[in-house]
Amino acid sequence: MSQAKRKIYIGQVIAEGLIRASGFSAIAFVLLIFAFLAREGVPAFWEVRPDVLLGARWYPTEGHFGLWPLILGSILVTLGAAVLAMPTGLLTAVFIAEVAPRWLREIVKPMIEVVAGIPSVVLGFLGMLMLSPLVRQVFNAPTGLTAFTGSLVLAYMALPTIISVAEDALDSVPRSYRDAALALGATKWQTIWRVTVPAARSGILTAMMLGIGRAIGETMAVMMVTGNAARIPLTLDSLMRPVRTMTATVAAEMGEVAQGSTHFHVLFAVGIVLFVITLLVNVLASLAIFRQTRRSERLLS
Amino acid sequence: MPATLRLTVLAAIAALLLSACAAPSPSAKLSAAVYSIQNVGSDTMVNLALAWAEAYQGEHSDVRIAVTGGGSGTGIASLINGTVDLANASRQIKKEEIDRAQANHITPGEHTVARDAIAVIVHPSNPVERLTLQQISDIYTGKITNWKQVGGEDRPIVLLSRESNSGTHVFFLEQVIRLGDSKSKALFSPETLLLPSSEGITAEARQNPNAIGYDGLGYVTPEVKVLAVARKAEGPFVMPGIESVNESTYPIARDLYMYTVGQPAGPLEQYLSWILSPAGQQIVGKLGFVPLAIRP
Numbered sequence: 001m002s003q004a005k006r007k008i009y010i011g012q013v014i015a016e017g018l019i020r021a022s023g024f025s026a027i028a029f030v031l032l033i034f035a036f037l038a039r040e041g042v043p044a045f046w047e048v049r050p051d052v053l054l055g056a057r058w059y060p061t062e063g064h065f066g067l068w069p070l071i072l073g074s075i076l077v078t079l080g081a082a083v084l085a086m087p088t089g090l091l092t093a094v095f096i097a098e099v100a101p102r103w104l105r106e107i108v109k110p111m112i113e114v115v116a117g118i119p120s121v122v123l124g125f126l127g128m129l130m131l132s133p134l135v136r137q138v139f140n141a142p143t144g145l146t147a148f149t150g151s152l153v154l155a156y157m158a159l160p161t162i163i164s165v166a167e168d169a170l171d172s173v174p175r176s177y178r179d180a181a182l183a184l185g186a187t188k189w190q191t192i193w194r195v196t197v198p199a200a201r202s203g204i205l206t207a208m209m210l211g212i213g214r215a216i217g218e219t220m221a222v223m224m225v226t227g228n229a230a231r232i233p234l235t236l237d238s239l240m241r242p243v244r245t246m247t248a249t250v251a252a253e254m255g256e257v258a259q260g261s262t263h264f265h266v267l268f269a270v271g272i273v274l275f276v277i278t279l280l281v282n283v284l285a286s287l288a289i290f291r292q293t294r295r296s297e298r299l300l301s
Numbered sequence: 302m303p304a305t306l307r308l309t310v311l312a313a314i315a316a317l318l319l320s321a322c323a324a325p326s327p328s329a330k331l332s333a334a335v336y337s338i339q340n341v342g343s344d345t346m347v348n349l350a351l352a353w354a355e356a357y358q359g360e361h362s363d364v365r366i367a368v369t370g371g372g373s374g375t376g377i378a379s380l381i382n383g384t385v386d387l388a389n390a391s392r393q394i395k396k397e398e399i400d401r402a403q404a405n406h407i408t409p410g411e412h413t414v415a416r417d418a419i420a421v422i423v424h425p426s427n428p429v430e431r432l433t434l435q436q437i438s439d440i441y442t443g444k445i446t447n448w449k450q451v452g453g454e455d456r457p458i459v460l461l462s463r464e465s466n467s468g469t470h471v472f473f474l475e476q477v478i479r480l481g482d483s484k485s486k487a488l489f490s491p492e493t494l495l496l497p498s499s500e501g502i503t504a505e506a507r508q509n510p511n512a513i514g515y516d517g518l519g520y521v522t523p524e525v526k527v528l529a530v531a532r533k534a535e536g537p538f539v540m541p542g543i544e545s546v547n548e549s550t551y552p553i554a555r556d557l558y559m560y561t562v563g564q565p566a567g568p569l570e571q572y573l574s575w576i577l578s579p580a581g582q583q584i585v586g587k588l589g590f591v592p593l594a595i596r597p
Contacts, residue, residue: 011304059488061465069491128501133508142457142511145494224501227494228464242494252497256374256466258381258401 041268058230069230073243080151081215089162097170116160124224141240145227158211169203209285223248336568342376342389373468388560391468410561416591418541419553422525429453431529431538443490460493461514519589
């Protein structure tokens with residue numbers, strides 16, 4: 001092999017090696033994180049009796065390690081955020097992709113990116129100072145630091161993600177679909193809702209899942225606006241009462257625990273639960289998209 | 302040549318970045334004569350500790366003091382883990398923490414550096430002016446849920462508190478909710494809002510007429526209303542202040558502590574003596590806490 005060719009060959013090998021290492025390292029990091037979580041969190045399951053872990057009281061400094069208030073709190077706030085953000089996000093994406101004139105589109109798209117860049121602490125602070133008094137006055141709740149306020153802030157944070165990804169999905173629907181629908185006599189609205197949006201279904205679903213993933217994992221904003229009261233939010237008025245999420249619990253309490261104590265292990269167990277929930281959401285999303293792709297492949301072949 | 306040059310540069314950058322991974326040791330002798338003191342712990346004391354550190358460093362340029370908050374529990378845990386020299390705590394160290402320290406071959410040294418009162422605060426429009434300790438305890442355990450049960454308007458009571466890693470929280474639990482009874486198992490009601498900082502409590506108390514909260518005297522702002530507290534229903538209702546704390550007439554008062562690893566020596570010992578001197582205690586009064594020196 002000539003000198004030049006050998007140089008190119010070695011360069012290629014090194015580049016391929018680095019790329020391969022990066023790819024595998026992504027998997028490796030996830031596995032390592034899970035291994036670390038498991039190593040520190042699994043002891044909680046034998047240090048604490050199961051009936052205590054499934055109890056209704058979370059007061060770790062006195063030995064009450066009931067996880068239910070935290071799990072239900074996270075679920076309530078995330079569901080609220082999903083209900084608020086999904087329709088709004090989808091409609092905004094449709095507006096940007098299909099309805100808005102070009103000049104408006106050029107303004108709105110960057111603005112949404114700006115909203116995505118606002119740090120969550122700032123949103124939490126604004127929520128605590130401005131939004132919670134408003135919620136208290138409008139809904140006549142005892143306090144404005146409620147699950148609903150948390151859902152509002154989370155929805156606001158998830159919106160840019162949902163809008164961007166959904167808008168990209170709508171954009172990537174081939175022009176031929178719209179042209180065909182219009183040629184068959186459909187109105188613009190019929191085209192949008194019966195042709196374009198269903199065609200972009202998998203992308204829109206991805207957008208929703210990413211938004212939910214962002215909402216479940218959010219820590220600082222919910223810590224500042226939900227009140228962090230570890231109550232079980234199963235009654236009808238729980239939306240207007242404070243809740244305590246898993247993320248806020250870990251953030252607030254991790255600093256004080258001595259390494260290796262039961263409280264330390266239980267906090268990691270909370271981390272495991274959070275990890276599993278996020279994993280489930282992502283797996284469900286991937287399955288839905290996979291099935292969608294298979295179906296469209298069958299239809300188009 | 303460009304390939305090897307690139308690799309060398311990459312290797313140099315990696316070496317530089319990795320060298321930052323070494324953990325700094327506390328109380329390190331940084332250079333010829335500069336000592337560094339790591340001071341971590343109580344959020345109640347963090348402003349006080351900062352004021353002390355700034356004043357002391359102004360006079361002694363050979364000492365550098367780094368102050369952070371995080372809560373009394375965090376400070377003591379860090380002392381046990383061996384990562385700080387000086388832990389601030391607004392509560393006494395617990396027996397389990399002493400045991401854990403001994404297991405790490407550390408004997409914590411306790412130093413009382415100031416006194417503090419915990420003020421019970423409500424919204425300025427709240428007509429209630431005074432409460433007994435028993436009433437406050439019943440409110441915070443959830444037995445009393447409406448302001449009209451203690452002479453106020455017909456409003457639900459919203460409970461504000463600090464997080465459980467706060468010394469203020471633990472002190473309030475032991476002295477007010479459990480009324481000083483060490484065998485009591487009473488807890489904060491699950492409806493209690495655990496807010497991440499004093500600012501959170503003040504922000505809610507100043508705009509929510511339903512709220513009741515508590516915090517160290519140094520953190521009470523004029524935007525909230527302070528209640529007078531009595532030990533007994535007939536007893537004198539006292540407002541918190543320097544005199545009432547020093548005369549022990551205000552029922553919710555506590556000592557503020559600094560913990561060291563064993564007995565302090567060298568620059569750390571000098572810093573602590575300075576804190577206990579009139580110069581240090583004068584700063585205590587300025588920040589709204591109660592200086593030790595005037596104590597009879």
